[in-house]
Amino acid sequence: MASISAGPEIERLIQLLAKLPGLGPRSARRAALTLLKKRDQLLDPLASAMRDAARAIKTCETCGNLDTASPCAICRDPRRDGHVLCVVEDVADLWALERAGVFRGRYHVLGGALSALDGVTPERLNVASLIERVKSGIDEVILAMNATVEGQTTAHYLMDALAGAKVTRLAHGVPVGGELDYLDEGTLNAAFKARRSL
Amino acid sequence: MASISAGPEIERLIQLLAKLPGLGPRSARRAALTLLKKRDQLLDPLASAMRDAARAIKTCETCGNLDTASPCAICRDPRRDGHVLCVVEDVADLWALERAGVFRGRYHVLGGALSALDGVTPERLNVASLIERVKSGIDEVILAMNATVEGQTTAHYLMDALAGAKVTRLAHGVPVGGELDYLDEGTLNAAFKARRSL
Numbered sequence: 001m002a003s004i005s006a007g008p009e010i011e012r013l014i015q016l017l018a019k020l021p022g023l024g025p026r027s028a029r030r031a032a033l034t035l036l037k038k039r040d041q042l043l044d045p046l047a048s049a050m051r052d053a054a055r056a057i058k059t060c061e062t063c064g065n066l067d068t069a070s071p072c073a074i075c076r077d078p079r080r081d082g083h084v085l086c087v088v089e090d091v092a093d094l095w096a097l098e099r100a101g102v103f104r105g106r107y108h109v110l111g112g113a114l115s116a117l118d119g120v121t122p123e124r125l126n127v128a129s130l131i132e133r134v135k136s137g138i139d140e141v142i143l144a145m146n147a148t149v150e151g152q153t154t155a156h157y158l159m160d161a162l163a164g165a166k167v168t169r170l171a172h173g174v175p176v177g178g179e180l181d182y183l184d185e186g187t188l189n190a191a192f193k194a195r196r197s198l
Numbered sequence: 199m200a201s202i203s204a205g206p207e208i209e210r211l212i213q214l215l216a217k218l219p220g221l222g223p224r225s226a227r228r229a230a231l232t233l234l235k236k237r238d239q240l241l242d243p244l245a246s247a248m249r250d251a252a253r254a255i256k257t258c259e260t261c262g263n264l265d266t267a268s269p270c271a272i273c274r275d276p277r278r279d280g281h282v283l284c285v286v287e288d289v290a291d292l293w294a295l296e297r298a299g300v301f302r303g304r305y306h307v308l309g310g311a312l313s314a315l316d317g318v319t320p321e322r323l324n325v326a327s328l329i330e331r332v333k334s335g336i337d338e339v340i341l342a343m344n345a346t347v348e349g350q351t352t353a354h355y356l357m358d359a360l361a362g363a364k365v366t367r368l369a370h371g372v373p374v375g376g377e378l379d380y381l382d383e384g385t386l387n388a389a390f391k392a393r394r395s396l
Contacts, residue, residue: 007266009251020229027220053207068205
């Protein structure tokens, strides 16, 4: 990116903003300009919110979720079924499932997926603590990994590591609202194989 | 957006991040998670960079550019031609032209474009200061508005307001690297009308 001759402070701000997921160099420039144009309404509140969140948010020692307390609100909630564990790669996946409101058990956040390419081994994920938790009276472990190569590799690894426990995985198939014409062969294949009688 | 039950600090961070251009609710959630996962490498430096930029960056009183000093580096630079003025809607446009390195005169940032819909009148833009500047020995005013309805409305307004001065505008035509098949009729029409002999 060429220099914009507006001082090192703006350059540094743009560089850091560009490290956020979803912001490239171009949108980072626009974001920096917006911040500087709306100092009172946006820049100052955002800087404060970042400091507040950094201070307040902890990683739950039980499940790996982010919350203001550890154990997190989900691990503390007595109305949630502590005998069913849903294993996800990332906190973002936990949030997605919570938004959908489909699951009333507890979670375990791995903190990523196995990847030989990126050097992510089982030791770098929260696998040991998962195995410990499953030993202590879990009826079902639902593997909710992403349907990517890394996610599925991780799921296979966990199937072996959790041998003896009841392990399930999310169903593959046609997304609700999806059009067949736009789906890949793998999805169509999975949807066909798992077809259900009406 | 459904609550994510991870504390009001995260919710507030996400809400503010979602106000940045280029970040929707979904990417704001991902950005918030990334910030909280990389506190030392990203969150703390970004918060500091925001404070530093807010403290250091001023709006140039002459041209409306953002810089650490007023007048800005461009307005102070004696190697730049002070007799040619390029009028842009926004600082982002100034940056784009500077990156391209096509212009060695000085700028005037309007701070937006006229829009009846959004209630942007000439009084809300840096038009009065432009007219003042043009009176004081400017040979050419290049109108570099966006090729949008608002941008062209603004250009027409400025043509009238600057009557008597030499006013030019950027050429319309086929973008370099552009394929005719993907261009709109207006662009093709403009490119045809402005065709040049070889």
